[in-house]
Amino acid sequence: ARGLQDSSLEGTREVFTAYFNWLHREGLIEKNPTANLGAIKRAKKQKQIYSDVENEKMDRCCMSIRDRAIVYLLRSTGCRISEVTGLDRDNVDLGNRSALVHGKGNKERVVYFDDLTEMVLKEYFSERTDSNPALFIGRFGERLQPGGVRVMLNRLAEQAGVEHSHLHKFRRTWATNAARHGMPIQEVASIMGHEKLDTTMRYITLDNKDREYSYRRFVG
Numbered sequence: 001a002r003g004l005q006d007s008s009l010e011g012t013r014e015v016f017t018a019y020f021n022w023l024h025r026e027g028l029i030e031k032n033p034t035a036n037l038g039a040i041k042r043a044k045k046q047k048q049i050y051s052d053v054e055n056e057k058m059d060r061c062c063m064s065i066r067d068r069a070i071v072y073l074l075r076s077t078g079c080r081i082s083e084v085t086g087l088d089r090d091n092v093d094l095g096n097r098s099a100l101v102h103g104k105g106n107k108e109r110v111v112y113f114d115d116l117t118e119m120v121l122k123e124y125f126s127e128r129t130d131s132n133p134a135l136f137i138g139r140f141g142e143r144l145q146p147g148g149v150r151v152m153l154n155r156l157a158e159q160a161g162v163e164h165s166h167l168h169k170f171r172r173t174w175a176t177n178a179a180r181h182g183m184p185i186q187e188v189a190s191i192m193g194h195e196k197l198d199t200t201m202r203y204i205t206l207d208n209k210d211r212e213y214s215y216r217r218f219v220g
Helices: 006-025 052-061 065-077 081-085 115-127 146-160 167-180 185-192 197-201 208-218
Strands: 098-102 108-112
Touching (some): 052 146, 065 081, 065 098, 065 108, 065 115, 065 146, 081 098, 108 185, 146 167, 167 185
Antiparallel strands (some): 098 108
16 A cells, blocks of 8 residues: 555565564464465566666766776675775785675675776875775765765766666676676675575576577587
């Protein structure tokens, strides 16, 4: 009646089911009112990734070398935004084109970036005259927070005319491109910081052309 999507309703159902299951296991209730409450089927929608044209449009609209470095790092590493904003300058190894990030659960992992990102980061570093250890800082010299990056990206996407732009889309684009280039799913999961392959598979968007190419290549 409120017009909620099935995905929102299913999320709510999962919360109540987990809660009442716990109450029942602990003996706090005799009957579980959610025992027969089945999952709500959701229509699967093809999630979009950034195209080469959209990437080029955003590149042309970057107003500062800092913004360009953020976009390039997100694009080439597949990192979460919190991982990027949590980076210190000492975490970045330009010689090896890699960075040590702290993911969920404070778990460390190494991610890698391409030579174009390396070039942009070098230019960004050359402009920094402050002593703040944070990799990315705001205009008042403080560590840049995820909210600040969201504001920057929204402005950038609007100027570039790119619709449906959000930070997680960089992560999905990276995972899809890695899979399209033949990277084993286990390695994709490791770089993204996923423990379960099912989680990684939700990030990979393959269309009919991808499936046909794989069939022709491996089957005939």
